Amino acid sequence: MTRTVAVIGSGLIGRAWAVVFARAGCQVRLWDPSPEVRAQLPDTLAQTCTLSGDDPAALANVTICDDMASAVEGVEWVQENGPEKLEIKRQIYADLDRLAPPDAILASSSSALVASSFAKGLAGSHRILVAHPVNPPHVVPVVELCPSEDTAPEAMDRAEALMHAVAQVPVRLSREIDGFVLNRLQAVLLAESLSLIEQGIVTPEGLDDTICHGLGRRWTLLGPMATINLNAPGGVIDYLDRYGPTMARLSDSAARGEAFTDTAAERVAAAMPPPEEVPERTRARDAKLAALAQFLKE
Amino acid sequence: MTRTVAVIGSGLIGRAWAVVFARAGCQVRLWDPSPEVRAQLPDTLAQTCTLSGDDPAALANVTICDDMASAVEGVEWVQENGPEKLEIKRQIYADLDRLAPPDAILASSSSALVASSFAKGLAGSHRILVAHPVNPPHVVPVVELCPSEDTAPEAMDRAEALMHAVAQVPVRLSREIDGFVLNRLQAVLLAESLSLIEQGIVTPEGLDDTICHGLGRRWTLLGPMATINLNAPGGVIDYLDRYGPTMARLSDSAARGEAFTDTAAERVAAAMPPPEEVPERTRARDAKLAALAQFLKE
Numbered sequence: 001m002t003r004t005v006a007v008i009g010s011g012l013i014g015r016a017w018a019v020v021f022a023r024a025g026c027q028v029r030l031w032d033p034s035p036e037v038r039a040q041l042p043d044t045l046a047q048t049c050t051l052s053g054d055d056p057a058a059l060a061n062v063t064i065c066d067d068m069a070s071a072v073e074g075v076e077w078v079q080e081n082g083p084e085k086l087e088i089k090r091q092i093y094a095d096l097d098r099l100a101p102p103d104a105i106l107a108s109s110s111s112a113l114v115a116s117s118f119a120k121g122l123a124g125s126h127r128i129l130v131a132h133p134v135n136p137p138h139v140v141p142v143v144e145l146c147p148s149e150d151t152a153p154e155a156m157d158r159a160e161a162l163m164h165a166v167a168q169v170p171v172r173l174s175r176e177i178d179g180f181v182l183n184r185l186q187a188v189l190l191a192e193s194l195s196l197i198e199q200g201i202v203t204p205e206g207l208d209d210t211i212c213h214g215l216g217r218r219w220t221l222l223g224p225m226a227t228i229n230l231n232a233p234g235g236v237i238d239y240l241d242r243y244g245p246t247m248a249r250l251s252d253s254a255a256r257g258e259a260f261t262d263t264a265a266e267r268v269a270a271a272m273p274p275p276e277e278v279p280e281r282t283r284a285r286d287a288k289l290a291a292l293a294q295f296l297k298e
Numbered sequence: 299m300t301r302t303v304a305v306i307g308s309g310l311i312g313r314a315w316a317v318v319f320a321r322a323g324c325q326v327r328l329w330d331p332s333p334e335v336r337a338q339l340p341d342t343l344a345q346t347c348t349l350s351g352d353d354p355a356a357l358a359n360v361t362i363c364d365d366m367a368s369a370v371e372g373v374e375w376v377q378e379n380g381p382e383k384l385e386i387k388r389q390i391y392a393d394l395d396r397l398a399p400p401d402a403i404l405a406s407s408s409s410a411l412v413a414s415s416f417a418k419g420l421a422g423s424h425r426i427l428v429a430h431p432v433n434p435p436h437v438v439p440v441v442e443l444c445p446s447e448d449t450a451p452e453a454m455d456r457a458e459a460l461m462h463a464v465a466q467v468p469v470r471l472s473r474e475i476d477g478f479v480l481n482r483l484q485a486v487l488l489a490e491s492l493s494l495i496e497q498g499i500v501t502p503e504g505l506d507d508t509i510c511h512g513l514g515r516r517w518t519l520l521g522p523m524a525t526i527n528l529n530a531p532g533g534v535i536d537y538l539d540r541y542g543p544t545m546a547r548l549s550d551s552a553a554r555g556e557a558f559t560d561t562a563a564e565r566v567a568a569a570m571p572p573p574e575e576v577p578e579r580t581r582a583r584d585a586k587l588a589a590l591a592q593f594l595k596e
Contacts, residue, residue, distance in 0.1 A: 134513065142512030142513075169512075171500065178547070181499065183545070185491065185508065187552065188552045189522055190522060191546070201473065206479070207479065209440060211521045212519065212524075213439045213440040214432045215432065215440075217518055217590055219514035220509075220590070223505065224491050225502045225503075225506050225566050226506050232576075234573045236563060236567045237563050245558070246410065246477070247484070248485075250481060251486050251554045254482060254554070257546030259546075259549075265534060269527075269535045272533060278532070278533055281528055288519050292518070293515070296515075
């Protein structure tokens, strides 16, 4: 049976989600509140496919809808990609909860807001959760699934199963936490990176080289836990016996929030390509991410 | 002119260094204090090449030496891979400083000891530095170059040039810092990872998936600074304006040294392949790292 899903909001992330679902054979109903944005979708969706090397033929599964009600009619899943503003999210979820079929799951791409902040008090809060992707999800497969305390375990089970079915990699969190997992890990690494750069220990380029020609490669193949499991003969327990005290000492002396200074920002910016190159470099990044995903699959 | 280097110590890292230098066309003098280990080197070096797909013909450039003095005779560079014990390192550097040509650079693969701890007071402390690789250096190219306060800038320049010449990626640090850069970044990420796992927010497998199917891929292609430079339309300054306060808040609430608990270690170990599989999985990892290095080069 063909699965039918709605994608609400058609910015970069919404369009990438549309490709994820469409190429997996789902019928996709795509809606954006802006008529101008909707009018451009045939072109912008095709560009999304071009960058990743996805076959645009999959876009035959995408229907562009003129209103939210027709987008969510009869769907089993709604992937919402609205602005990260609490008041807007609350309104969107009040509307979705009213319009979508009662058994549809309502999933937010939010990276900043936890589900309880916009689902609390709604009749359907048991079917509302966060499904936070990495941008753009059609070339980076991980999706953090985070429930509120009202989310039904059965909704999480269905979310996990659907993400597997569309070839994403779901990571299920047990409960809400600020930043989920991914941005918490990114935050600590950024804090220490900015501090080392501001102290002049290493240049921004050297910092990037350390990860992209070093540690990042292991993490991409194995993840941080599987990495340390192979870094001592007796596995992870042996590793933490040997190196845990050193790692604890290093993390105790590491930077935290105070590292996010203007000076650090300016030092990094001076070493990076200028903002005018961001769009072109973003396209190049996405093409490389798609190639890397293909390589890792093989 | 053929470059001649010495590799002191022939464990996993010493053998990988021998391959790095030999395949780049250097004459390599390899010495290990153990006669038994030396006797096995023709076999173990060939295995090192097999795993990475390096042509064992390069090993024709490697001469196995019977003593330190003959290994370092006439070399321009000594790559030392001895045990991470301060008293042993001090003895090794006293010997190397006496035996090696006066203009040879003495570089330690140490990840745990800074150069001043074993070079202080030696006549040649100006030519002693740390060249810390990721294990194994023949498939992961980054090398952290860290001077002591006695190390001459000219020695650092030569170190950087040699690393480029043998196709490694040098990262130059300006001064000593505990853990250098790589392990400081690893430490903060491990601390927060172990905490999230011990709190039951995410499983060890979910934690690894978050990085290896998500954030790690960007970091491998771009590094963390280039990553955030593309995550806001106006580049890194715009990113830190928008998300810096959130990232600061997340890192302020992140775990530090207290996260390295037995409970966390046991929870991770229970999810990982058992220690008996470490050797085989390490070989598989190295083969994959070699393939990834090849992919990234293209």
